[in-house]
Amino acid sequence: MDTTVYVPIPDEGTAARPTVTPAVRARALTKTYGRGEAQVRALDGVDVDFTAGRFTAIMGPSGSGKSTLMHLLAGLDSATSGQSFIGSTEVTGLNDKALTALRRTRVGFVFQQFNLLPMFTAEQNITLPVELAGGTVDRQWLGTLVDTLGLSKRLTHRPSELSGGQQQRVAIARALIAQPDVVFADEPTGNLDSRSGAEVLSFLRRSVRELGRTIIMVTHDPAAAAYADRVVLIADGKIAGDITDPTPESALAGLDALRTVASR
Amino acid sequence: MIRLTLSQMRRSAGRLAAAGLAIVIGTAFVAITLLAGNVITRTTYDSIAAQFTGADLVVRGVPADDAALDAVRGTDGVATADPQLMTYQQLEAGGRTIYQGVLAEPTDTSVLPLEVADGSLPEASGEIALPTDVAERLDAAPGDTITLVRNVLEGDQSSEEDAWTEVREQLTVSGTLTDPYGAYSMQGGAAVAPAADVAGWEDDLAAPGEEPVAPTTMLVTLDDPAGVEQARTAITGALTNGAAASGADTADLKVVTPEEHAEAVASEMTGGENVMFTLFVLVFAAVALLVAALVIANTFQVLVAQRTRTLALLRCVGADKGQLRRSVLFEAAVLGLLSSAVGLVAGVGLGQAALTIGRGMDLGVPLPATVTITPAVVLIPLAVGTLVTLVAALSPARAATRVAPLEALRPADAPSAARGAGRVRLVLSILVSVIGFALLGGGVALSTVGQEPTTGLLLAVAGGGLSFVGVLVGSVFWLPRVVALAGRLVGMSGPTARLAAANTLRNPRRTAATSTALLIGVTLVGMMSTGAASARVTMDSELDSRYPVDVTVSTDLSSDPTSVAAGDAVVAPVPAALAGTVSDVSGVSRVVEARATAATVTGDGVDEGLAVTVRGVTPDDAASVLRSTEMVEPLAPGTVVVPEEVSENWDITDGQALTLTGPDGTLDVTAAVTDLADTGMIVVPDDLSSLDPDAPVTSLWVGLDDPSDATSVVPSIQDAVADTEAPADVMGAAVERAGFQQVIDTALGIVIGLLAAAVVIALIGVANTLSLSVIERRRESATLRAIGLSKGQLRGMLAVEGLLIALVGAVLGVLLGLVYGWAGAAAALGWAGTPVIVVPWRDVLVMLLVAAVAGLVASVAPARTAVKTSPVEALASE
Numbered sequence A: 001m002d003t004t005v006y007v008p009i010p011d012e013g014t015a016a017r018p019t020v021t022p023a024v025r026a027r028a029l030t031k032t033y034g035r036g037e038a039q040v041r042a043l044d045g046v047d048v049d050f051t052a053g054r055f056t057a058i059m060g061p062s063g064s065g066k067s068t069l070m071h072l073l074a075g076l077d078s079a080t081s082g083q084s085f086i087g088s089t090e091v092t093g094l095n096d097k098a099l100t101a102l103r104r105t106r107v108g109f110v111f112q113q114f115n116l117l118p119m120f121t122a123e124q125n126i127t128l129p130v131e132l133a134g135g136t137v138d139r140q141w142l143g144t145l146v147d148t149l150g151l152s153k154r155l156t157h158r159p160s161e162l163s164g165g166q167q168q169r170v171a172i173a174r175a176l177i178a179q180p181d182v183v184f185a186d187e188p189t190g191n192l193d194s195r196s197g198a199e200v201l202s203f204l205r206r207s208v209r210e211l212g213r214t215i216i217m218v219t220h221d222p223a224a225a226a227y228a229d230r231v232v233l234i235a236d237g238k239i240a241g242d243i244t245d246p247t248p249e250s251a252l253a254g255l256d257a258l259r260t261v262a263s264r
Numbered sequence B: 001m002i003r004l005t006l007s008q009m010r011r012s013a014g015r016l017a018a019a020g021l022a023i024v025i026g027t028a029f030v031a032i033t034l035l036a037g038n039v040i041t042r043t044t045y046d047s048i049a050a051q052f053t054g055a056d057l058v059v060r061g062v063p064a065d066d067a068a069l070d071a072v073r074g075t076d077g078v079a080t081a082d083p084q085l086m087t088y089q090q091l092e093a094g095g096r097t098i099y100q101g102v103l104a105e106p107t108d109t110s111v112l113p114l115e116v117a118d119g120s121l122p123e124a125s126g127e128i129a130l131p132t133d134v135a136e137r138l139d140a141a142p143g144d145t146i147t148l149v150r151n152v153l154e155g156d157q158s159s160e161e162d163a164w165t166e167v168r169e170q171l172t173v174s175g176t177l178t179d180p181y182g183a184y185s186m187q188g189g190a191a192v193a194p195a196a197d198v199a200g201w202e203d204d205l206a207a208p209g210e211e212p213v214a215p216t217t218m219l220v221t222l223d224d225p226a227g228v229e230q231a232r233t234a235i236t237g238a239l240t241n242g243a244a245a246s247g248a249d250t251a252d253l254k255v256v257t258p259e260e261h262a263e264a265v266a267s268e269m270t271g272g273e274n275v276m277f278t279l280f281v282l283v284f285a286a287v288a289l290l291v292a293a294l295v296i297a298n299t300f301q302v303l304v305a306q307r308t309r310t311l312a313l314l315r316c317v318g319a320d321k322g323q324l325r326r327s328v329l330f331e332a333a334v335l336g337l338l339s340s341a342v343g344l345v346a347g348v349g350l351g352q353a354a355l356t357i358g359r360g361m362d363l364g365v366p367l368p369a370t371v372t373i374t375p376a377v378v379l380i381p382l383a384v385g386t387l388v389t390l391v392a393a394l395s396p397a398r399a400a401t402r403v404a405p406l407e408a409l410r411p412a413d414a415p416s417a418a419r420g421a422g423r424v425r426l427v428l429s430i431l432v433s434v435i436g437f438a439l440l441g442g443g444v445a446l447s448t449v450g451q452e453p454t455t456g457l458l459l460a461v462a463g464g465g466l467s468f469v470g471v472l473v474g475s476v477f478w479l480p481r482v483v484a485l486a487g488r489l490v491g492m493s494g495p496t497a498r499l500a501a502a503n504t505l506r507n508p509r510r511t512a513a514t515s516t517a518l519l520i521g522v523t524l525v526g527m528m529s530t531g532a533a534s535a536r537v538t539m540d541s542e543l544d545s546r547y548p549v550d551v552t553v554s555t556d557l558s559s560d561p562t563s564v565a566a567g568d569a570v571v572a573p574v575p576a577a578l579a580g581t582v583s584d585v586s587g588v589s590r591v592v593e594a595r596a597t598a599a600t601v602t603g604d605g606v607d608e609g610l611a612v613t614v615r616g617v618t619p620d621d622a623a624s625v626l627r628s629t630e631m632v633e634p635l636a637p638g639t640v641v642v643p644e645e646v647s648e649n650w651d652i653t654d655g656q657a658l659t660l661t662g663p664d665g666t667l668d669v670t671a672a673v674t675d676l677a678d679t680g681m682i683v684v685p686d687d688l689s690s691l692d693p694d695a696p697v698t699s700l701w702v703g704l705d706d707p708s709d710a711t712s713v714v715p716s717i718q719d720a721v722a723d724t725e726a727p728a729d730v731m732g733a734a735v736e737r738a739g740f741q742q743v744i745d746t747a748l749g750i751v752i753g754l755l756a757a758a759v760v761i762a763l764i765g766v767a768n769t770l771s772l773s774v775i776e777r778r779r780e781s782a783t784l785r786a787i788g789l790s791k792g793q794l795r796g797m798l799a800v801e802g803l804l805i806a807l808v809g810a811v812l813g814v815l816l817g818l819v820y821g822w823a824g825a826a827a828a829l830g831w832a833g834t835p836v837i838v839v840p841w842r843d844v845l846v847m848l849l850v851a852a853v854a855g856l857v858a859s860v861a862p863a864r865t866a867v868k869t870s871p872v873e874a875l876a877s878e
């Protein structure tokens, strides 16, 4: 049984585009850590939509709640209040079993530390999600991914034999192998030098443009954010701005604006 | 640095706990062993003290012969003096036989620590007082008579064999005795008979041409018990003077109080059997500690690997290698000391509990109320436990010093596998294994083919031990390969299993050490049970020929065929109804009636006038009750089956033509020598009739449903026969067979029980390794959860890991155990015929099952921790 709840989407105040279905939505999403004196309001009533087939960056200063927002959207952590949706499924209402099923088929992750399994080859790492779900690997899709990400010569290598950029590309392929509705990436270039970082980011963009995927990426780097179609700015756990078709300059300007607001 | 070490220990407390538990079990084992040794000493002291409780002084070190007794009796202040004399004699009543220690009655019966329960102490020659339980077993009450059966030397005594004659004497039971202080509980109780009778029986036991040995202990009572010191000097003087006159040796003479005597005897024992017992058990404690050492070494190895960054950081800020090594060793010392202390307390507690339970169970031996805690009991476990922990931490400590300061700067990741083991180790292990197995093979060959059992067994034991050391030292090299193979097989069953298999291989050294710990225990258990099973089967075939019939009921067993041949005695027939009576006893499967007559044998080269008992049985009947039908296989008309022993004694060869002459006719037959153990020959009933048509049934051959029940069935048969009052003897060969098997089973049970500690520690090691791995793979578990691994799959993965580690250790252990068990059985039993190689399937199955279940159980706690890991942690950036 699907625990789908339909909530009317308010017309004003958000970046909803009536022509495209939102892949991911948050409604009054709130997360607090700790109790009493030490309580931290990491997310404070966030309303946001992410369009399918788009590459969106969430940007904000350190500690602004970017990672927390991503965790809640992906169902990795539970919300204190509010709702989040992937497609028409309310993620905030699912139990662990349903969440596991969701992660298997509809969500992919790319981590800052790559998090590949050291004892498996690149190919085994890529196909692992499908195998865990008990499915069969779509060889054609695997071929497409491997070609797009430039991994064809690296499939039999173990992570320790790959560079950071290559490892992150394997991780991207792993995130996309099950053709998920959305891929979440948390600081995917945080552990890479700028050249490998740029490479990974263009691969992420190509996955969206050429393979029709939806990617939500958390970053604090304006240059990285500029690869996205759209930047959602966040500060103090609240949505603080929205930049469409960002450039490194506009992203930096948006971030600076937040900093000046924060320091005031 | 100490503060840092302690705070690090606090942080790793959970990880150290399991390693500590291994040491706790090991040291508790040592403590209990030492305590048990003390209990034995104490029990000995108590029982000796009780034996002499009524005496005022004990004279020891000189023969208590008549001269010495007279000298002491003549001393001023001495009331009575008696030798302490106990002789073991065979008592029979109602078809039951008991071998019983009989004490010489002292002049002053108040010296006896025994109490009369019923009747009185013996007053005249020919009387005996029995312990209550013995009287019950013999079904004898005061006033009843029982039979004393002795073998006495007679005639010219030139040849020992001919000179022994069986003498049966009737004794009257004067009363029954209890032993309230347990004075003779270690000797199986004591009966009492008049001193002169006992001395006479004891003298008759002396071998031909040898003087009877006088007892060496004398019990003395005094007119005035307060005058012990004067009496002591006076007795010493009297004996020394007397000895000086006769030229006897009084160097060992001691006149002591009963307490002093008990102390001396107990401490003599501490130097003998007690030490043997303690050493025997300590060998098993050593195995347990060795396994514990492996678990500890593993834990520290992992801890050092997990602390690589901290260690590197310390090196960066100026710590030198020595400080890092000392830090690890200090940690080990603290852990070892704490765990040993806990183990000591646990051991003392368990020992006390066992003693309390033992006292409640009335074991017949008076146990002390509390354990005796000597300095050794406290210090040895503490020292051994701490030392083992320290030694186990040596190699991890060295690993800690090898951490380069640079590693602090590397990105944090799961610690990489430890460096591969050195080539020296590989060469050494191969060399030691090869030499060991060669010695083992040589030993087996020597004792089976070469018929040199002692040297062969020694060689085999040395070779077995050496090869096992080689195998263990080399396990780092070959065990991971086996795990890889097993993992590949398991991995075919799905992604979870493949993950598990891959996980066990990422730290080959750790997996190897964990499996090896289990391998040690399982190999030893497997070896023991295989050895025992092989021994049992080898013994079985040996017993089959020695005791072909489970139980024999007969009237001619004790008769001498030579006297029958003289024609003056035809044995009494077994009453016709007896066969029915016996077959009604539950547990009896078949009864065959064997007729017999006396005949003389003539033939080429056969000693003149050989007289034998000839039995008549049909081949089918014989086969139906004999354990080994080979022995009567040649039985057919015209053939006489000749037992090997008879053929050897009388120079009869297989296939020889013989003539049997019976009371009513003669018979020409061919001899067929088989390894049947009997004193008579066997023909078919028709042939027997031609010798003696009226040959009576003189024996019943009884087959049991299960010969291992003999200890209960044979007494029932004895009772049934006794009730009919037929003059028949019941010989239960099956009792002896069951006795042999019980000895093997009991020994096996004890040894396996002692090895269990090592296996338990190894299983703790499996759980420990899994938990350590889980802690270290936090991020990885979270990643897997994030990409779609369900909680169930995560649990399953760890279960398969536990299963893989445990089963590989167990399967290899079983295989090695089989090899060692077979080799051991062959080396030890090669003399007793071809050793039969047996796989103890049931035991093997149990071992594998225990290992599998333990592997699964070991994964439960780590899995709980792993499942709690939120997928969010995969994203955490350290």
Ligand SMILES: Nc1ncnc2c1ncn2[C@@H]1O[C@H](COP(=O)(O)OP(=O)(O)O)[C@@H](O)[C@H]1O
Residues within 6 Å of the ligand: A033, A034, A040, A041, A042, A060, A061, A062, A063, A064, A065, A066, A067, A068, A069
């Ligand atoms: N597990 C946690 N416990 C307590 N506070 C947390 C936890 N995770 C995050 N926070 C707090 O929530 C706020 C937002 O954190 P995060 O979403 O990680 O920020 P960002 O990713 O933007 O740097 C911060 O103030 C952080 O300290």
Ligand SMILES: [Mg+2]
Residues within 6 Å of the ligand: A066, A067, A068
């Ligand atoms: Mg963050």
